[in-house]
Amino acid sequence: MNKKDNQRTRLTKMLFRNSLISLMQKKSIYQITVTELCDASEMNRSTFYKYYGNVRDVLTEIEEETLQQGKKCMQEIEVSGINYAIQPLYRLLCYIKENKELYLLLLNNSTDDNFSSVMMQNTIDFLKYKSQNILPGSNNFSDYIFQYILSGCIHVIRSWINSSMTESPEEIAQLIYNASISVIETYKE
Secondary structure, eight states: OOHHHHHHHHHHHHHHHHHHHHHHTTSOGGGOOHHHHHHHHTOOHHHHHHHOSSHHHHHHHHHHHHHHHHHHHHHTOOSOSTTTTHHHHHHHHHHHHHTHHHHHHHHSTTSOSHHHHHHHHHHHHHHHHHTTTTSOSOHHHHHHHHHHHHHHHHHHHHHHHHTTOOSOHHHHHHHHHHHHHHHHHHHHO
């Protein structure tokens, strides 16, 4: 496959993804047909089936790309120093703000809870790996603390997205960071 074919493939997939996001603002993923998606993207069905098996496959691809962006931000976190999580969290929140409509669809119940569950599990696994010495005690108990913190973080982000986003990404990052550190410090005492 040459560069032009790769570019054409990316453009075609982007058209399908953008059209699906637009359609999902009006109805559930389960109500959207391949024909409707093709009409919205101004592509034909054979082109759709060249890349996808069904409409849900397009959403899965969107979710995977979004999760990869989150992982990329998390990879930059270093478990040392006082503000080790603020910059990557800030960058993630900026990305979320730039892609508000996408995150509205993926985090709210209009599709399903799979995205937020996978996002939480990826984050828990990453934090367990990066911060094995932060929380004393058994790994099982640490899992509960991480799940508690992450559930709160996701709900703060969801509320921020559902509101007019008047707070800056920096303010939300600081709020999440301070709350998370408070929970960890309370647990360590």
